[in-house]
Amino acid sequence: MKITNKTAIDLYCGSGAVTAGLKSAGFQVVCAIDVDPIACATYRANHPEVHLFEEDIKTISPKRFANDLKGSLDLLAVCAPCQPFSNRNRHKSTKDQRAKLVLEALSFVEELKPKLVFFENVPGIGRQPVFNELAEKMVALGYHLSPPKKIDAADLGVPQRRQRMILIGARNDDLLTQASKINFSKRRTVFDVIGNLPSPPVGIENIENDVLHYSRRHSVITIERLQHIPHDGGSRDNLPPQLQLRCHKDLNKNSYPDSYGRLKWRDVAPTLTTGCTDLTKGRYAHPVEDRAITLREAARLQSFPDDYIFVGNASQIATQIGNSVPPTMMHGIAKTLYSALSNNSSASL
Numbered sequence: 001m002k003i004t005n006k007t008a009i010d011l012y013c014g015s016g017a018v019t020a021g022l023k024s025a026g027f028q029v030v031c032a033i034d035v036d037p038i039a040c041a042t043y044r045a046n047h048p049e050v051h052l053f054e055e056d057i058k059t060i061s062p063k064r065f066a067n068d069l070k071g072s073l074d075l076l077a078v079c080a081p082c083q084p085f086s087n088r089n090r091h092k093s094t095k096d097q098r099a100k101l102v103l104e105a106l107s108f109v110e111e112l113k114p115k116l117v118f119f120e121n122v123p124g125i126g127r128q129p130v131f132n133e134l135a136e137k138m139v140a141l142g143y144h145l146s147p148p149k150k151i152d153a154a155d156l157g158v159p160q161r162r163q164r165m166i167l168i169g170a171r172n173d174d175l176l177t178q179a180s181k182i183n184f185s186k187r188r189t190v191f192d193v194i195g196n197l198p199s200p201p202v203g204i205e206n207i208e209n210d211v212l213h214y215s216r217r218h219s220v221i222t223i224e225r226l227q228h229i230p231h232d233g234g235s236r237d238n239l240p241p242q243l244q245l246r247c248h249k250d251l252n253k254n255s256y257p258d259s260y261g262r263l264k265w266r267d268v269a270p271t272l273t274t275g276c277t278d279l280t281k282g283r284y285a286h287p288v289e290d291r292a293i294t295l296r297e298a299a300r301l302q303s304f305p306d307d308y309i310f311v312g313n314a315s316q317i318a319t320q321i322g323n324s325v326p327p328t329m330m331h332g333i334a335k336t337l338y339s340a341l342s343n344n345s346s347a348s349l
Contacts, residue, residue, distance in 0.1 A: 021330025
């Protein structure tokens, strides 16, 4: 089959959100790799045409990817696990082996020589020694690098406040200049994306309508707490003393200051994590109903389309949603990358 689109490879592809964003912007994702079997099952369900390597990136040769290219590679997307650098990680350690995973991309850069390399991670990676090592080695491989840029997914049409850092490498300065001009879009609110959803059933999958739109079964005391929290952005500060949790009274020990907080209709959501349907993990209560948001609501807030298929149990799906790069954010960035590559098609790369 002749490849006509700009080609891309998705490293650390997870459940396929980056691939979805790339495809919607016109890229043909040729290969992807991830080691998580559940995420890979979700990836295959949504992107069956992509050659997915369910393997450890540390043990695979980039030469195996070259067999699928049938030509040069336009884009290498690298969204390595961000947990080692996240401010939300309470157990950060300099010995966390995942911190070095971003460097595994260098062997792919050296072997495949992509015209563009796109890195995405949390802003905290820019303060780590591994980031300096990455930048130095990219330059040594002949790439020009943009300054690391901090962006908010909310400025790219995702109804969620999600701070990220992006770094772009290119084979020439002109391509880099064009690829770095990210166009922002109008913000969307919580109401814009989940305001039209009906009240979900409690504790059972809604098989006939939407298997992701059902509410967790909350305890009686949890419901009572929610009934005391004001609608549309209220917090646990309004709980009477007898309903306050002991851990909430000691702020020095509490790692989730927004727990039991409600989303606000006319604002973006806070950053979704792997605990995005758990009231104790953040501001994940529905704006007006006395419950946590559903998996469907979380998926929409992460900008997944309703026809995206998720494999796994509720906890595994929440993890996939929380770990994902929002597809709409990736789409906005990928449009700029695609345009830059198209405008430089005749340049010496």
